[in-house]
Amino acid sequence: MTLRLDALRHWIAAQHHLSPEACRLETVAGDASLRGYCRVTFPDGATRIVMDAPPALEDSRPFVTIGREWREAGLPVPRLHAVDLESGFIELDDLGNDSLHHHFETESGARQGTSQALALLDEVERLAPVAPLPHYTADFLEEEMDRFPDWGLTRWLEIGTPPQWPEVKRHLLAHIARLPTVAVHRDFDAMNLMIHRERLWIIDFQGALAGPLGYDLISLLRGRYHHWSRQEMDLWIEDFRQRCLAAGRIDADLDAETFRAGVEAIGAQRQLKILGQFCRLFLRDGKPRYLDWLPHFYGHLDEGLTALPALGDFHRWLRESYRPAMEARLAEHHANLDRGASS
Structure with a gap:
């Protein structure tokens, strides 16, 4: 070093x-x-x-x-x-140290910050060139989801993959495929939006792809720093749909229910990826702090799946099998850290 x-x-x-x-x-x-x-x-x-x-x-x-x-x-x-x-x-x-997530500590700050970020997202979707970007293919989306059973279940929790897993992936990908393609940042999180000279700036854009409209929206709304209620989520998503309609980014026949299901399917795909990827960061890369985010992103997944009732069996499996196993393993992990610190 x-x-x-x-x-x-x-x-x-x-x-x-x-x-x-x-x-x-x-x-x-x-x-x-x-x-x-x-x-x-x-x-x-x-x-x-x-x-x-x-x-x-x-x-x-x-x-x-x-x-x-x-x-x-x-x-x-x-x-x-x-x-x-x-x-x-x-x-x-140098954009300084004031990232947007610092302003999400209050309800009013989170609401104002989210509104500012969505205005910036409008700019990204209007101005960012799509053609030069690699495509966020269905195979890549599926590979990301498979990090959940690979790293999150088999390697970390040492439990089996639920039998409905192939159908879960097919269902999510079918919903996502109904959304138009735009330039997506892929980590449009409040941590990656800096406040500098009285405006928002974008960092960590190296993973941008040509992918489904709504990916960056759900990355922000179901990110690390705030939890919106189901009613509030529906309002944010519908407001975004109306803005996309006005800008000509989606067709009028993409109704509110279909759009919401597509956006929440993207969210579920992303949260499953994160639940596996954060375990990989611990097991492969020696970064244990990411484990502490697992309950948070499980909560996002649990909430988002309420908009996808066809995945009810998988949703119940998550609640009845995955969550207790994840919480028990986290408790064991923290106990081991405490013993190590005291020895």
Whole structure:
């Protein structure tokens, strides 16, 4: 790590014709990937963010391509000031530390923040180029869902996959297929929306794909930082449908019930992926903090499945089998941590 930081310091200093000693580095919060981030302060007090993405571990080409295309399209993404894909260093605008999720602590803050984020989502769907993006194929959606039985059930809980699993996937994919294709960020979460110069900015866009309308909507509404009631969710989803109708992004024959079912199917797909992926982050990558989010995202899945009554058997299995097993294993995990801390 020290060698990597030294290399980063020398690289950013060279970009600005400074000595390495003149650049002060501060590590800033990372994410679920293998990327790291440093804030660099220059002698004049100006700051930049440097992304550290070792090329053997992370392919930064999508980040660079999408970042440049979205900025050229007029979207609020950080400027890429210098790119060295061979070394894995990218110099970016510093958007500060004020991410939108900090404002979700109150009901009024969550409501205002969600409204602001949805206005920005309108911009993304209107301006982001779709054609250059890889497609979010049915096979990829299914592969993501299969992380739930693979990592969340078999490897972490050591329980079997319910027999209705193939039908669950078919049902969700059929609903999702009815929605039009747009550019989707794929992690349109309040953590990835920064407040800077009195507006929202988008970060972590490297995973963007051409995918189903509503994916980013449900990522925001069923994200990490707020839980909306069923009635409130229905209002948000219908308001979004009306905005899409007015903008010509969907046809009038996509009625409210069909649209809601499609959006909640995307949500279920995403939450199943997360329930498996967070176990993978623990088991494979040694990141145990993600386990603590499992009950939260299970709660989102439980709520969302109320809009998909055909999956009632699977919904009951989740409540009667998965949830108790998940809660018991989490309790065991925390007990082991406590014993380790006290020994």
